[in-house]
Amino acid sequence: VSAMANSQRKSHTREFKIEVIEWLKKNGNNVSATARKFSVANKRVREWRANEKQIREMGRGARASGRGRTAFFPLMEEHLHRDFLALRREGKKVRRWWFENRGKQLIKE
Numbered sequence: 001v002s003a004m005a006n007s008q009r010k011s012h013t014r015e016f017k018i019e020v021i022e023w024l025k026k027n028g029n030n031v032s033a034t035a036r037k038f039s040v041a042n043k044r045v046r047e048w049r050a051n052e053k054q055i056r057e058m059g060r061g062a063r064a065s066g067r068g069r070t071a072f073f074p075l076m077e078e079h080l081h082r083d084f085l086a087l088r089r090e091g092k093k094v095r096r097w098w099f100e101n102r103g104k105q106l107i108k109e
Contacts, residue, residue, distance in 0.1 A: 012040070014058045017048045024049060076106045 016038075024034040024045060031049075035042045048055060071077045080102055087094050 014055055014060065014062045017055050020045060021048055021052050076103060079106050
């Protein structure tokens with residue numbers, strides 16, 4: 001069993017990734033030295049360098065980009081989200097069953 005198999009996966013913020021990329025550029029693109037300095041795998045440094053543009057476009061504090069499922073009913077989900085936010089602004093609790101019932105109503109409309 002490798003050492004990586006026993007370790008937990010880490011999630012790094014956008015800011016950390018940018019810091020790693022900038023250090024890499026300032027220090028002669030030495031992937032191994034950069035990985036050692038920031039205690040990350042060489043593979044991560046190479047991935048972040050290759051995906052620099054997408055990383056810089058991510059929101060502040062973000063950890064991942066492009067994840068999540070694609071909406072099956074984007075318009076309905078947009079309405080659900082809007083209604084949910086309105087209820088929360090009013091201080092009301094929103095339970096799981098509310099989403100199911102409201103979603104069914106929206107589909108019928």
